[in-house]
Amino acid sequence: MSVALRELHAAFGGVLHGAMDRAVARLAPLAAAGEDALSFVAHPRYRTALAASRAGVVIAPPALVADVLGRADPPPGGWACWECPDPYLTFARLTQWWREHVQPRPRRAGVHPTAWVDSSAQVHPSASIGPHAVIEAQAVVEAQVDIGPHAVVEARARVGAGTRLGPGVVIGYDCVIGARGIVHGGTIIGADGFGFAPAPLPDGTGREWIKIEQLGAVRIGDDVEIGANCCIDRGALGDTVLEDGVKLDNLIQIGHNVHVGRHTAMAGCVGIAGSARIGAFCTLGGGAIVLGHLELADHVHISAASVVMRSILQPGQYSGIFPIDDNRAWEKNAATLRQLHALRERLKALERRTT
Structure with missing residues (x-):
């Protein structure tokens, strides 16, 4: 089963760019997505993965719209970008919609x-x-x-x-x-x-x-x-x-x-x-x-x-990870560790005096 991108957009809002008439057959991560799939990218650090992705539709923040649409070797009709301020949250809600409307769990009362x-x-x-x-x-x-x-x-x-x-x-x-x-x-x-x-x-x-x-x-x-x-x-x-x-x-x-x-x-x-x-x-x-x-x-x-x-x-x-030890020794070391920053500052002050 495939779903028109416009139908998904109507359910969740945002702004569509590019090939807005595409259909979506599945949801997939960037690396595994094909031209019939919808994926998402939330952060510029994933630009490399985005450039290599074949996802037909990508949910992206405003800063990455051009990257989504500018990928090499687009399919007929081009890429589609679904611009949202929080792509991860939109994708999460979309998975719930997909489960309910496209892949419902079998249920019998x-x-x-x-x-x-x-x-x-x-x-x-x-x-x-x-x-x-x-x-x-x-x-x-x-x-x-x-x-x-x-x-x-x-x-x-x-x-x-x-x-x-x-x-x-x-x-x-x-x-x-x-x-x-x-x-x-x-x-x-x-x-x-x-x-x-x-x-x-x-x-x-x-x-x-x-x-x-x-x-x-x-x-x-x-x-x-x-x-x-x-x-x-x-x-x-x-x-x-x-x-x-x-x-x-x-x-x-x-x-x-x-x-x-x-x-x-x-x-x-x-x-x-x-x-x-x-x-x-x-x-x-x-x-x-x-x-x-x-x-x-x-x-x-x-x-x-x-x-x-x-x-x-x-x-x-x-955060805090501390190696296991004999309890008496551990307590002494833990007490010393809490003073470590102060000891470091005192040591730096002594070094400044002697140089």
């Missing part, structure tokens, strides 16, 4: 014959319950929900309207996810948090661990996307909370009683320890770690593989 739904559960007639899925007692599945194969919605849990659960997803008992969410396969929401109290063994040889029952739940807002194989633990007494618009990549661990503010995004393999509080509009790079009971203010950005060991109360970009 109803309960698959192999699924099991408790008689006390509330499942909206427009919801889709996939093969071997389980909906337990008093669970609520709202309108237009898609529940994938082998997914489980445990007792008294609620899945908001239009939310999709991938294969093998578990929504634990009493947990809630809001509307229009996406949870990719293998993710567990509402597993027990890691809470144990040490107790001496009767023979005095050591200690054992006594489980602290996790009595809270998980509350997830609207428009949240959670990647594959993530674990979001229920709270020990209160709830673990992810506010509206949070985006999590794959393989992320959210500990018990963590609170994540709205529209915060985390890349793969991030770990947030229990009772940490992450503000709104934050980003955490891949593999970053936030230790327990710490707080990050709104608009804090943590670089990949950094370890946050203290609360950060001012917005900004923060």
